[in-house]
Amino acid sequence: MERVFNFSAGPSTMPESVLKTAAAEMLNYKGTGMSVMEMSHRSKVFIEIADNTKALLKEIMNIPDNYKVLFLQGGAWTQFGMVPLNLMTNSKKADFMDTGNWAAEAIKEAGRFGTVNIAASSKDSNYDHIPQLDPKKFDPNADYFHITSNNTIYGTRMTDNWPDTGNVPVVCDMSSNILSEVYDVSKFGLIYAGAQKNMGPSGVTVVIIRDDLLTRTPDNLPTMMKYTIHAEKDSMHNTPPTYALYLAGLVYQWIKDLGGVSAMQKINEEKAKIIYDAIDNSSMFKGTVAKKDRSLMNITFVTGDKDLDEKFAKEAEKQGMPNLKGYRTVGGMRASVYNAMPIEGAKALADFMKKFEMENK
Amino acid sequence: MERVFNFSAGPSTMPESVLKTAAAEMLNYKGTGMSVMEMSHRSKVFIEIADNTKALLKEIMNIPDNYKVLFLQGGAWTQFGMVPLNLMTNSKKADFMDTGNWAAEAIKEAGRFGTVNIAASSKDSNYDHIPQLDPKKFDPNADYFHITSNNTIYGTRMTDNWPDTGNVPVVCDMSSNILSEVYDVSKFGLIYAGAQKNMGPSGVTVVIIRDDLLTRTPDNLPTMMKYTIHAEKDSMHNTPPTYALYLAGLVYQWIKDLGGVSAMQKINEEKAKIIYDAIDNSSMFKGTVAKKDRSLMNITFVTGDKDLDEKFAKEAEKQGMPNLKGYRTVGGMRASVYNAMPIEGAKALADFMKKFEMENK
Numbered sequence: 001m002e003r004v005f006n007f008s009a010g011p012s013t014m015p016e017s018v019l020k021t022a023a024a025e026m027l028n029y030k031g032t033g034m035s036v037m038e039m040s041h042r043s044k045v046f047i048e049i050a051d052n053t054k055a056l057l058k059e060i061m062n063i064p065d066n067y068k069v070l071f072l073q074g075g076a077w078t079q080f081g082m083v084p085l086n087l088m089t090n091s092k093k094a095d096f097m098d099t100g101n102w103a104a105e106a107i108k109e110a111g112r113f114g115t116v117n118i119a120a121s122s123k124d125s126n127y128d129h130i131p132q133l134d135p136k137k138f139d140p141n142a143d144y145f146h147i148t149s150n151n152t153i154y155g156t157r158m159t160d161n162w163p164d165t166g167n168v169p170v171v172c173d174m175s176s177n178i179l180s181e182v183y184d185v186s187k188f189g190l191i192y193a194g195a196q197k198n199m200g201p202s203g204v205t206v207v208i209i210r211d212d213l214l215t216r217t218p219d220n221l222p223t224m225m226k227y228t229i230h231a232e233k234d235s236m237h238n239t240p241p242t243y244a245l246y247l248a249g250l251v252y253q254w255i256k257d258l259g260g261v262s263a264m265q266k267i268n269e270e271k272a273k274i275i276y277d278a279i280d281n282s283s284m285f286k287g288t289v290a291k292k293d294r295s296l297m298n299i300t301f302v303t304g305d306k307d308l309d310e311k312f313a314k315e316a317e318k319q320g321m322p323n324l325k326g327y328r329t330v331g332g333m334r335a336s337v338y339n340a341m342p343i344e345g346a347k348a349l350a351d352f353m354k355k356f357e358m359e360n361k
Numbered sequence: 362m363e364r365v366f367n368f369s370a371g372p373s374t375m376p377e378s379v380l381k382t383a384a385a386e387m388l389n390y391k392g393t394g395m396s397v398m399e400m401s402h403r404s405k406v407f408i409e410i411a412d413n414t415k416a417l418l419k420e421i422m423n424i425p426d427n428y429k430v431l432f433l434q435g436g437a438w439t440q441f442g443m444v445p446l447n448l449m450t451n452s453k454k455a456d457f458m459d460t461g462n463w464a465a466e467a468i469k470e471a472g473r474f475g476t477v478n479i480a481a482s483s484k485d486s487n488y489d490h491i492p493q494l495d496p497k498k499f500d501p502n503a504d505y506f507h508i509t510s511n512n513t514i515y516g517t518r519m520t521d522n523w524p525d526t527g528n529v530p531v532v533c534d535m536s537s538n539i540l541s542e543v544y545d546v547s548k549f550g551l552i553y554a555g556a557q558k559n560m561g562p563s564g565v566t567v568v569i570i571r572d573d574l575l576t577r578t579p580d581n582l583p584t585m586m587k588y589t590i591h592a593e594k595d596s597m598h599n600t601p602p603t604y605a606l607y608l609a610g611l612v613y614q615w616i617k618d619l620g621g622v623s624a625m626q627k628i629n630e631e632k633a634k635i636i637y638d639a640i641d642n643s644s645m646f647k648g649t650v651a652k653k654d655r656s657l658m659n660i661t662f663v664t665g666d667k668d669l670d671e672k673f674a675k676e677a678e679k680q681g682m683p684n685l686k687g688y689r690t691v692g693g694m695r696a697s698v699y700n701a702m703p704i705e706g707a708k709a710l711a712d713f714m715k716k717f718e719m720e721n722k
Contacts, residue, residue, distance in 0.1 A: 003388060004393070004394030006394070006395045006399055008400065011399060011603055012399060013395070014399055019387050019388050019396055020387075020388065022387055023387035023388065026384035027381065033365030033681065034367045034374070035375060035380055037561075038369065038372060038373060038374050040373075040684060041372060074434045074435055074439075075600050076599075078435075078599075081584060081585055081586075082583075085583065109583070194600065196603075200398075202398075202602055203565070203605055222446065222586065223470055224435055224438055225586075238435075238436045239555065240563065240564075241563055241602065241605070243562040244605075
């Protein structure tokens, strides 16, 4: 059985040891005589799995006690709606950084329920950098300030340029780089992330929300759209996606066993450096974004020749490195190297880039 | 490795062959070098899985071409909101049959967005039968008529007593008995069902909606709550729960290989008869619902003695038959014998009931 180095942007590669555990436990979880996916979500053994999953996430992210951790369904797209519906309820205004495709979708969805203010944008340069912030463009009455910590499509990430918003809570879409580097949760009002990049399979969404923000939910929302309900019921108002939760727990344990998020970050920096060095030392490949804003998770690069780009992705796939084709709005290549991508994958890609350049001069 | 007969009401037992396939394909799906859960939902191989899953469901349910089949997230609870938000938009009124706990929750949620008319209810007798219908109590201007085909908690199901609603579309929560017996889809306007009883793991919800009902969705709904968006995008507006979809496809194939839903129904009738006969031939156990309305999926019975009920469930668990304890509002026992419960499980339970009665006279 041969595994590939899968550079998919999401859903994406999982730790091999997690998949092996899942396969081994598929028919009989720890002597219960059943699969985790066959368990009642109210059963003692599943409640233990769910509690352990939450405890592990709190531990590895160092989440303070005044935050609730929710495991919901519907992905980041559902959060694009839930965030404004639950939080944009006082001034009915919110600030946004427009740093990529998903930020733009979040803005559009919020704009249907209130007034959005684009505090900064890099749209005019095809989102090739994180824009500078000018606090004069912040609305001091905004109900929240929305950012995207990593931009999956364009390959940028927030580094030194975080908004200082005073009392306005920062809401962060962390879908594509949660758990990839150390973040201070206490600086955020709300963090959300779909699981399918760094936390497991698609179908479960993590929401980390500061307690005081749970007072804003209006009564007239559909029940399932209310953070308050999910917080009161500890994510068990309805049947949660039990198997996805179990897998997320296995991934959290894997990160913990590696030494936690800070150790993960070092590995990610090492992996990214291998590929960025290959780009910077090449005369064929060019990065597509500002160096200081480079993502550790999604590495975008081009040759400048569409046919050559296509040839690269095709030949890489034949070498066991699929899913390197870039998103259509950027073109070229995108190597998604989430937590679960082993360092050998980054090395194999860098080696292949050198070989390809030699052979296609 | 020993598997139990798991009588859980949901999430619930899966076909063993499906779990074996899932385990075998966990690290490498058909030579792709990756797990299904690691695939981009836009990849050719995953699109094939998703298309095949949908085609199989259309085939085994014989779904007419003027229906859209959607695979969504959020379970039946999300549908309790989506149905009224999308369909209760003309007269803003809807008719309901109040036949159990989940029907009552659906009514409560719909009542937050319009006017609900309880056309029939068996609440006064603790939902121990399906109530008679009186067409004079139907509202001819209702936007839809909502029913629940099987009541998981109480152990009743619709049999001969279907509402004749004329032009008012029937919406059916089929969560706990979809694919367990043959239904004529053309008699329904919309069918919804969480997967975690008869279709796979929790985390995916099937919605089958007649095309003409897709014209009612108001513009101001959150994007993810709109049937229209999911129909337009063929359930790929956002990342679907890919692994749950794959498992649902395996379950559909398993039903097809058994001979389809009509063959499944025969097996279910046989399984249910074994247990109902054990109840009816006993002087210790009594069924809790009207015989003509008995569920094929959830079989509820009591001894009349709470301590004895508890002893029964505990001893059955020791014999490899867990999760027989009844829901608190009914008490006693509930044996959930969904499609994937083998006939040997029904026999083992019936045998144990006889043995228990002998030993506890």
